[in-house]
Amino acid sequence: MYYSSAEAKVKKILEEENIRINDKFHNTLLIAMSEMYNYSEEEQRILPQIIIGTQIEAFFEMVPAKSYFRMFEDTLEGTQFLRYFKSLALFCNNGWYIYVNIKKEKMEYGIFRRYAEINGNNFEEYLHEQADLLEMSSECKILIIKSINNFELCITRPNKEDEIISIKFYEEKSNNDRIFFNVSKDVISSQPTGDKLEYAQKCMLKVLRNLPVKVHGTIMLIVDDTFIYPNDFLSGIVLEPSINFYEHFLENRTIGSYAEAEKFYAITGAFYEMLNTDGITIITEQGQVIGYNAFYEGEIPKDIKGGARKRTAEGIFQNEEIKGLVAVYFQSQDGEVDYKKKENRE
Numbered sequence: 368m369y370y371s372s373a374e375a376k377v378k379k380i381l382e383e384e385n386i387r388i389n390d391k392f393h394n395t396l397l398i399a400m401s402e403m404y405n406y407s408e409e410e411q412r413i414l415p416q417i418i419i420g421t422q423i424e425a426f427f428e429m430v431p432a433k434s435y436f437r438m439f440e441d442t443l444e445g446t447q448f449l450r451y452f453k454s455l456a457l458f459c460n461n462g463w464y465i466y467v468n469i470k471k472e473k474m475e476y477g478i479f480r481r482y483a484e485i486n487g488n489n490f491e492e493y494l495h496e497q498a499d500l501l502e503m504s505s506e507c508k509i510l511i512i513k514s515i516n517n518f519e520l521c522i523t524r525p526n527k528e529d530e531i532i533s534i535k536f537y538e539e540k541s542n543n544d545r546i547f548f549n550v551s552k553d554v555i556s557s558q559p560t561g562d563k564l565e566y567a568q569k570c571m572l573k574v575l576r577n578l579p580v581k582v583h584g585t586i587m588l589i590v591d592d593t594f595i596y597p598n599d600f601l602s603g604i605v606l607e608p609s610i611n612f613y614e615h616f617l618e619n620r621t622i623g624s625y626a627e628a629e630k631f632y633a634i635t636g637a638f639y640e641m642l643n644t645d646g647i648t649i650i651t652e653q654g655q656v657i658g659y660n661a662f663y664e665g666e667i668p669k670d671i672k673g674g675a676r677k678r679t680a681e682g683i684f685q686n687e688e689i690k691g692l693v694a695v696y697f698q699s700q701d702g703e704v705d706y707k708k709k710e711n712r713e
Contacts (some may be wrong), residue, residue, distance in 0.1 A: 371389060378534055380522055386420055386508045388469060392445030395399050399452050400532075403514040410458055413582045414702075415452075415459045418466040418479060420509035427479060430493070435466070451476045460580060464511070465488065485619055485631060486569040489576065491523040494616060515579065515702070546696075546706045547575040551707065553694055554577040555613055557652040563617060570616040571654065574635050583637040584700035586647045586680045594691025596649055596658050600683075603661030610634060612654035647683075652693060661668055665689075674699065684709075 374397055388396070396419075406413045420426075423567060427435050433490040439451045448467075455465045458478045466474040483505065488496065493513055495548075511523040515531070551572040555564065590596075605651045619631045641648050641659035648659040667682035680697040683689065684707050694708040 376530065377522075380510065380524070380530060384510055384524060385506050386469065386510065389443045389445065392443065392448065392474075393451060393697070395445045395448050399449060400520060401586075403512075403520060406456060406514070408453070410596055411457075411460070412516040412583055413456050413460055415456045416464045416511065416513040418464045418509060418511050419469070420467075420507070421469045422507040423466055423468040425507050425510060426509055429497075430481055432482040433480065434482075435477060437475050437477040439476040441474045441476065443469070443472070443661065445474060448474075448476070452640070464590075466570070485616065486523065486566055486573060489573070491529070492558075494523060494525055498699070507643045515563070515567060543579065543704050544576070546704055547572055547578070549708070550589070550694075550696055550706060551577055553652065555654040556653075557592070563690055566620065567613050567654065568618045574612075577639070578642070578698060579702055579704070582642045582698060584674060585698050586644040587642060587696040588647060588649045589652065589693040590595075590649060590657075591652050591691045591693055592651075594651070594689075597661070600665040600686065600689055601647065601663060603658055605658050609651075610638060610656040612638075612650075612656070616654075647679075676700075677705075680705070 377397065377400070378393070381393075383533055397416075399417075403415045406415055424435070424437075425606060427433060440457070441447045441448070441451065452465065455476065455478055457466065463478040463480045466479045468477075468478050472698075481493060483489065483493075491513070492510065494509070509525070512523075513521045513523065515521050520532045522532065524530075550580060551568045555567045555571050588601075597603065615631070619627060626651050638656060641656065644660045646660040648656065650656045663679050663683055665682060665686050667678050668685065669686075671678045671681045673681070677699060679694050683692070684695045686692075692709065694706060697703075697705045697707075
């Protein structure tokens, strides 16, 4: 399930961060990591994320707007870790992290979540920004292990670049975040410039970063105002009115009530469900979702390789008769992500 190079990399990172763990627990942790790529419970796919370190709760107390719950205790050998990991993993699909707090005579397991503004940094980015807090206590050490897709894990540490560990036979640097950054710029690009545009793009980036966790395979088209839907090649559900993310983000720039917060997460949740529905979701450069559950009725060149969804995405991208197409986002059920933009749109 895992290779010696990955095992050596994990051991080296733990040593560099001065996080000392028992050899038996080290082996158990590697087993869990090898299963994080394609983990599921009750036929529900999960991308687990783990915080591991020493004196973790001292750091949690310094984090604003958070919740954490200590649930289990274990020996330093981690004899019950896999059992408790199974119990806690389901929380990860709702933004929680499993944490492992290593103490002198035992380990504690629980869940942690930090709440951010709708355009705020995720916990990994926050950890980089607050590295000086960890330097205040020589006993407090922390790192994050997070599943990116079915092939790779990302390890985040304070003051260091993220490490990508792959189970493939070759090294492959994950470029998902760069893809999501580019999509966020293209989805919200035809609006007035300035701080409102930058704010809306940052909000969109946060929504897009959740796609590997919330969406289990999809095709999304980015189109301009000359695109007509439905058309000769694409037909499906038309949204009236459309979901306008640009206005949605600005309306919720300052969430002042529970109802406003619930509306924001309900709208973004509906967007994820549309992407999870069979077919194709269509969004404009103005940040408006105009349709979903659309099916492609054009021809797909025989030389295009891959599964049905990937071949459809490439077929749409290559179809020069589709007017107003800006870019195509593809995500496989295995977590592979690709994004292609028309050359005249670069």
